[in-house]
Structures are given as C-alpha cells and as structure tokens.
Amino acid sequence: RDGSGNPSRILKLATDITSIKNFQLDLQEQAEQMSAQEEELRQNLEELTATQEEIERRTSEIESRMLAVNQSGISSIEFELDGTIIKANDNFLQLMGYQAQEIEGEHHRIFVSKELAKSKEYKEFWKDLGKGKMHNGEFERLAKDGEIRFLQGSYSVIRDANGQPNRILKLANDITSIKKFQLELQEQAEEMSAQDEELRQNLEELTTIQEEMERRTSEMESRLVAVDESGIASIEFGLNGTILNANKNFLKLMGYQLSEVEGKHHRIFVSKELAKSKEYKQFWEDLRNGKMHNGEFERVAKDGEVRFLQGSYSIIRDASGAPSKILKLATDITSLKKLQS
Structure with missing residues (x-):
C-alpha cells in the first residue's frame, strides 16, 4: 500500500514444492502397486490353501486304503x-x-x-x-x-x-x-492213473478240483497292481451299509452287475435271518464306530448259492480321522471250505 494506505502493488512469496509433489505421487503409485500385489498374494494364498486341503484329503484316504491292505x-x-x-x-x-x-x-x-x-x-x-x-x-x-x-x-x-x-x-x-495241495493232488492223480474205472472217475473229480484251483490261481495273476489292480474282490459301503461301488472281481464272484447293487444295502448279500439279527446290527454299529472286522464271512450270491469270503471290512477315514466309508477286501474260499467239509 502507498502512504495513504491504498493498494499499490502485489508481492508474491513462494517455495518450490515440485519434488515433494512428485514424491507424494510416487508414494501413491507405490501404494497402489502394493495393494495390487497384496490382492494377488491373497488369491495365491487361497489357491495354495485349497490345494493343500485337497492334498491332505487325498493323503488321508490313501493312508486309509493302505491300512486296509495291511488289515486284509x-x-x-x-x-x-x-x-x-x-x-x-x-x-x-x-x-x-x-x-x-x-x-x-x-x-x-x-x-x-x-x-x-x-x-x-x-x-x-x-x-x-x-x-x-x-x-x-x-x-x-x-x-x-x-x-x-x-x-x-x-x-x-x-x-x-x-x-x-x-x-x-x-x-x-x-x-x-x-x-502244496495242488502237488498232493498231482501225486494222487499219478497213482490213480493205473487203477480201474472207479479210480479213473475219482481222478476226474480231482482233476476238476485242480482245474478250478488253477482257474482261481489264473484270476489271481492279474490281481496285485497296487490295490485296484490287485484282483482282490473289493466293495465300498457308506457307514449305513449302502453300497457305493464294487470292482469286477467282486461283481463276478457274487453274480451281479454294478447297476444291480449300487444304492442297495449290504443285507442283499446275507441270509434273511442274519439280516434281522442283533449280531448283524452290532456288526454295522461297530463299523460306524471305526472298529474293523476281519476273518471268514458267509455271504449269499445272486443265484442264492453260498459264498465263503476271507478278508476284512476296513475303515476309510476322512482328513479329520473320522470314519467316512467302509472298504471290504476279500478272497473267495468257497471251494476250499467245501473241500474241508
């Protein structure tokens, strides 16, 4: 202002903040980049977590299946x-x-x-x-x-x-x-070859038994490539006894097609008397509680004939260790049981 106090001129005072503004912009850009990287890392972490959970689930089931192999x-x-x-x-x-x-x-x-x-x-x-x-x-x-x-x-x-x-x-x-039994049969056959017609007929019966055992042995030759390729008869159940799946060996043994047994209850393989018994109910109660069963089992095939099975009902567990399914692995011992009787 002049001497009278009236505006006379304009004076500008300023400092250069260009570098500060540029620094602020750089910080903002870095923050945006870090936010994008954090989001990408979060997504990657979620994918890794899901993958890890799947691996743990598969590992748990594989361990249960291998345990079933050992128990069988x-x-x-x-x-x-x-x-x-x-x-x-x-x-x-x-x-x-x-x-x-x-x-x-x-x-x-x-x-x-x-x-x-x-x-x-x-x-x-x-x-x-x-x-x-x-x-x-x-x-x-x-x-x-x-x-x-x-x-x-x-x-x-x-x-x-x-x-x-x-x-x-x-x-x-x-x-x-x-x-050893086959060798014994062979020795008997050689001794009987020089005998009369009655002995010849006995030889034919023994030969038939031997051929049946050879047939079973031939079936076993394709069995053991891990568990499914082992040729052992296997069938899976829900904890309530509902049939989930069965391999070709089991279906052939019992005379069924897969479509005929899926969704059915295990009781289709046992006599009506056993299916109604306290013993049978306790059998499935034990399995649901994680208690496996092994030994010899008498079962009924589709044609009504009795099949004797040697094997086990094993527990498939989930990733938390809780019973999830029942896996039965078994071999057919019907002909041997008939020979013993």
Whole structure:
C-alpha cells in the first residue's frame, strides 16, 4: 500500500514444492502397486490353501486304503529301482520270518535261490521293473528259515510327479498251502492213473478240483497292481451299509452287475435271518464306530448259492480321522471250505 494506505502493488512469496509433489505421487503409485500385489498374494494364498486341503484329503484316504491292505492280510514290500528293500508291512515280515531291521537296506535277492539271483532272467526282471514294466503271477521265494513260500501277486511301478519310475511296490497273497495241495493232488492223480474205472472217475473229480484251483490261481495273476489292480474282490459301503461301488472281481464272484447293487444295502448279500439279527446290527454299529472286522464271512450270491469270503471290512477315514466309508477286501474260499467239509 502507498502512504495513504491504498493498494499499490502485489508481492508474491513462494517455495518450490515440485519434488515433494512428485514424491507424494510416487508414494501413491507405490501404494497402489502394493495393494495390487497384496490382492494377488491373497488369491495365491487361497489357491495354495485349497490345494493343500485337497492334498491332505487325498493323503488321508490313501493312508486309509493302505491300512486296509495291511488289515486284509495282503503282504506288501517296497523296493528302490535297483532292488534295495525300503520297507515291508507286518504281513510280509511274518510270512517270510524276518524283522524289519533285518531286511531294510538289503537287496531283494535274499528272497530267491542263489541260482536264480545269478541268472540272466533275474537281471532282466529288475531291468524291466526299472523301465516301468510291471510283473505279476506266481513267484517262488525263500523265507528266512530256508523254506519255500509261493506268492501270488505283482510287482507294480510307483511313479513320481513327472511320470518316471520311482519305486517298486509288491503286493502278494501266500498261496503256499494251495500249491502244496495242488502237488498232493498231482501225486494222487499219478497213482490213480493205473487203477480201474472207479479210480479213473475219482481222478476226474480231482482233476476238476485242480482245474478250478488253477482257474482261481489264473484270476489271481492279474490281481496285485497296487490295490485296484490287485484282483482282490473289493466293495465300498457308506457307514449305513449302502453300497457305493464294487470292482469286477467282486461283481463276478457274487453274480451281479454294478447297476444291480449300487444304492442297495449290504443285507442283499446275507441270509434273511442274519439280516434281522442283533449280531448283524452290532456288526454295522461297530463299523460306524471305526472298529474293523476281519476273518471268514458267509455271504449269499445272486443265484442264492453260498459264498465263503476271507478278508476284512476296513475303515476309510476322512482328513479329520473320522470314519467316512467302509472298504471290504476279500478272497473267495468257497471251494476250499467245501473241500474241508
């Protein structure tokens, strides 16, 4: 203002804040980027959590299925690709007469004769397995006490996430008693071949029995590639006894098509008397409470004929350890029961 107090000129005073504004804009841009990154990380975390939960669920079910294999009496043993023993279940150890620490780290050749272990055939056997080619059939093996054991089963290839052979899993049933019985039948047949017509007829009956046992043995040759490929008759139930699924071996044994049993209750396989009994109700109550059952079971096929099964009702558990389903694994022992009777 001038001397009279009237406006005379304008004076501007200022500081340069350009760098501050630029810094503020940079901070804002960084904050937006970090927010976007946090959202992406959150989504990735959710996906990883879902994947982990699925892996845990599948792992739990696989563990339950392998437990069912152990409970069913099936012998199992795992090897490295070179034949080195990793581990074996109690059924295998008991069958062969070993303790776990006696065989872990040893080579498979401890179960075969010295002649076989040195043979070209044996080397090719492990070479094939290393390339991913499975083997199944009957195998003659030596127990710790030097006695021969006859095993019916398979050497299956366990693969890694890339589909490459990683380990070898053997699943097997002990058929030593059956083989010995077959040999006894063969000796009887040879003795009877020189006898009269009555003995010839007896021979035909024994031959028929032998052929039936050979047929069953042939069926067992395709059984053990893990559990489903093992050839063991299997059927799954809900905890209330409702049939969920059954493999071809079980359906063939009982004379059904899958569509005929799905959704039905287990009682279609038992007599009316047993289905109404307190014992039968307690049987399913035990299973629902997580108590497995194994042994011999008398069941009724579609044609009304009795089938005798040797096996187990095992508990499939969910990721939390609670009973989820019932898995039955069994072998048909009807003809042997008839022979015993």
